[in-house]
Amino acid sequence: MTDHTTRPIDPRVLRSRAKMIDAATELLAESGPRAVTVDAVSERSGVAKSTLYRHWESREGLLVDVMRSNIPDIQAPDSELTFEQALRAVVVEVTAVMTTPRWRAILPALMMLQQHMPELAEIAHDDHEEKKAILREVVQRGIDAGRLPAGTDEELVARQLIGPVFFTLLTAHPADDAAVDKTVDYVLERFLASYPD
Amino acid sequence: MTDHTTRPIDPRVLRSRAKMIDAATELLAESGPRAVTVDAVSERSGVAKSTLYRHWESREGLLVDVMRSNIPDIQAPDSELTFEQALRAVVVEVTAVMTTPRWRAILPALMMLQQHMPELAEIAHDDHEEKKAILREVVQRGIDAGRLPAGTDEELVARQLIGPVFFTLLTAHPADDAAVDKTVDYVLERFLASYPD
DNA sequence: TCGCTACGATACTGTTTCGTAGCGTTTCCG
DNA sequence: CGGAAACGCTACGAAACAGTATCGTAGCGA
Numbered sequence: 001m002t003d004h005t006t007r008p009i010d011p012r013v014l015r016s017r018a019k020m021i022d023a024a025t026e027l028l029a030e031s032g033p034r035a036v037t038v039d040a041v042s043e044r045s046g047v048a049k050s051t052l053y054r055h056w057e058s059r060e061g062l063l064v065d066v067m068r069s070n071i072p073d074i075q076a077p078d079s080e081l082t083f084e085q086a087l088r089a090v091v092v093e094v095t096a097v098m099t100t101p102r103w104r105a106i107l108p109a110l111m112m113l114q115q116h117m118p119e120l121a122e123i124a125h126d127d128h129e130e131k132k133a134i135l136r137e138v139v140q141r142g143i144d145a146g147r148l149p150a151g152t153d154e155e156l157v158a159r160q161l162i163g164p165v166f167f168t169l170l171t172a173h174p175a176d177d178a179a180v181d182k183t184v185d186y187v188l189e190r191f192l193a194s195y196p197d
Numbered sequence: 198m199t200d201h202t203t204r205p206i207d208p209r210v211l212r213s214r215a216k217m218i219d220a221a222t223e224l225l226a227e228s229g230p231r232a233v234t235v236d237a238v239s240e241r242s243g244v245a246k247s248t249l250y251r252h253w254e255s256r257e258g259l260l261v262d263v264m265r266s267n268i269p270d271i272q273a274p275d276s277e278l279t280f281e282q283a284l285r286a287v288v289v290e291v292t293a294v295m296t297t298p299r300w301r302a303i304l305p306a307l308m309m310l311q312q313h314m315p316e317l318a319e320i321a322h323d324d325h326e327e328k329k330a331i332l333r334e335v336v337q338r339g340i341d342a343g344r345l346p347a348g349t350d351e352e353l354v355a356r357q358l359i360g361p362v363f364f365t366l367l368t369a370h371p372a373d374d375a376a377v378d379k380t381v382d383y384v385l386e387r388f389l390a391s392y393p394d
Numbered sequence: 395t396c397g398c399t400a401c402g403a404t405a406c407t408g409t410t411t412c413g414t415a416g417c418g419t420t421t422c423c424g
Numbered sequence: 425c426g427g428a429a430a431c432g433c434t435a436c437g438a439a440a441c442a443g444t445a446t447c448g449t450a451g452c453g454a
Contacts, residue, residue, distance in 0.1 A: 012421065012430050032313050034231070038412065048432045053413070108312060111367050112305040116229050128368060156383050163361030163380075170308050170363070171325060183360075186353050194391045207452065209400055235442060245402045247444090256442070 017055055019045040024066045029105035033113060036063060064119050070106055071127050072097035076134045083142040087161075088188060090138055094131070095165050095184050099177060104169060111170075132158055147195055161187055214252055216242040221263045226302035230310060233260060261316050267303055268324050269294035273331045280339040284358075285385060287335055291328070292362050292381050296374060301366060308367075329355055344392055358384055 023045035027035045038059050042049040056062045074093050077086040097103065114121045135154045142148035164183045172179045220242035224232045235256050239246040253259045271290050274283040294300065311318045332351045339345035361380045369376045 010422065010430070016431075032309065037410080039410085048434095049412095050414085050433080051431055054430075059412070105312070108305070108309040112229065112309040115302070115305060124368070125370075156379065159361040159364050159380050160384065160387070163364035164356040165360070166367070167356050167360035167363045170367075171321070173322075182353065183356050187357065190357070190388075190391060194387060205453095207400070209451065213401075234440080236440080245404095246442095247403080247446095248401055250443070251400075 013055075016047050016051050019047050020052055020055065020062065021066055021069055023047075024062055025070055025102070025106070028063075028066060028109060029102050033063065033109050036066070038062075060117065063113065064117065064123070067106070067110055067113070067120055068123055070102070071110075071123070072100065072103060074131060074134065077138060083138065083145045083147050084192060086138045086141055087192070090135060091161050091165075091184060091188060094162060095180060098165065098169060099180055108170065157191075161191065210252075213244050213248050216244050217249055217252065217259065218263055218266055220244075221259055222267055222299070222303070225260075225263060225306060226299055230260065230306050233263070235259075257314065260310065261314070261320070264303070264307055264310070264317055265320055267299070268307075268320070269297065269300060271328060271331065274335060280335065280342045280344050281389060283335045283338055284389070287332060288358050288362075288381060288385060291359060292377060295362065295366060296377055305367065354388075358388060 020041055024036050024041045027040055027044065036059070038049055038052060041047075041062065042052055052062065056065070074090070074097060077089040081089060098107070110120065110124060114124055132154055135158050139148060139152050139154045139157055143150050143152060164187050165180060168176075168180050168183045217238055221233050221238045224237055224241065233256070235246055235249060238244075238259070239249055249259065253262070271287070271294060274286040274290075278286060295304070307317065307321060311321055329351055332355055336345060336349050336351045336354055340347050340349060361384050362377060365373075365377050365380045
């Protein structure tokens with residue numbers, strides 16, 4: 001955690017950084033990681049190459065920050081919702097953010113780059129933990145309401161619920177959002193139906 | 198379909214081709230697609246670069262064949278098995294071939310390269326169709342046995358059953374095969390339990 | 395054995411890429 | 425307003441890379 005509280009950050013730094021990350025993100029989404037070259041980012045962003053190297057030690061450092069800044073956040077469901085509602089809300093929101101055109105274009109690259117960039121693997125891992133924490137809270141709500149057996153593993157539930165969406169995203173033809181919706185409905189119905197009132 | 202029936206293929210061609218594809222596969226699994234350069238493949242395989250260009254028009258052509266030759270096959274389940282047994286057999290086998298270290302290393306690259314290499318996308322798509330056909334037969338068996346409702350969509354079943362495994366493979370820490378097994382068991386139990394005898 | 399085909403070795407071209415360096419200019423901030 | 429920090433521009437070096445060309449050699453099959 002950098003202390004951006006004590007001393008305000010020079011706006012020039014923020015501007016340049018944002019421009020470069022945006023440009024790099026575009027290139028990544030359009031043509032994959034190979035297209036994210038230092039020169040291409042410099043040209044598209046309008047920021048000089050020398051400035052890029054003032055912000056990052058190497059091209060890889062830039063790539064890491066590009067990924068970090070693009071991983072979508074999700075919000076914890078409203079605490080007044082019932083278990084069923086909360087579960088639906090979480091799955092629907094995760095699906096929604098994953099279905100973003102930009103994320104659909106970036107996700108495969110993240111999956112691949114992870115393998116050979118430990119820093120990226122760590123970022124992805126931390127993100128999963130964050131999201132699992134949200135789901136864990138929902139599962140706990142289900143247990144408290146007697147709708148789920150005590151000791152239900154939120155990780156297994158996550159795989160059960162998100163796995164099919166993930167699979168659809170990476171295998172179905174792009175722009176086949178109907179497939180994704182169908183998957184979500186089906187999975188939720190089946191999951192909830194198996195624990196009848 | 199090439200006619201390798203009329204005239205036998207020169208063994209030298211087969212040898213060179215196999216060597217190059219093996220070397221390229223290794224490089225791909227070790228260090229990703231960027232490492233699969235023409236020079237690197239030539240060096241590791243011991244086959245001259247000029248020979249590589251006698252076999253493929255470009256580096257991309259080689260990459261396509263590398264993927265094609267690495268996509269694992271699965272077998273249709275024995276026709277004497279019950280629906281339950283057949284379903285288990287299919288899921289277990291798909292999981293087994295996907296869990297291969299080599300395939301785990303290659304799969305993310307395929308997911309990514311697909312986006313910008315239509316030929317690869319087609320290969321992957323055809324492979325899915327092949328595997329879905331096997332599952333469709335099993336689902337039909339389930340319908341005939343009255344264990345599944347008529348009109349069950351094998352595609353949704355596939356997403357339901359394979360999705361979680363797929364998700365686990367791409368997100369869980371590598372070498373966490375226990376996670377995969379747990380996923381398979383859990384998914385199968387839940388799926389079958391929801392259609393009681 | 396003989397011809398044809400595939401192969402090996404090497405060199406070479408042209409391009410792309412990462413990363414560095416120097417120097418003048420703009421922009422922020424106290 | 426003035427110093428400091430960030431930036432733009434350009435040129436450059438070195439390596440990696442795709443793909444081509446040439447020529448001599450080895451292996452296959454009839």
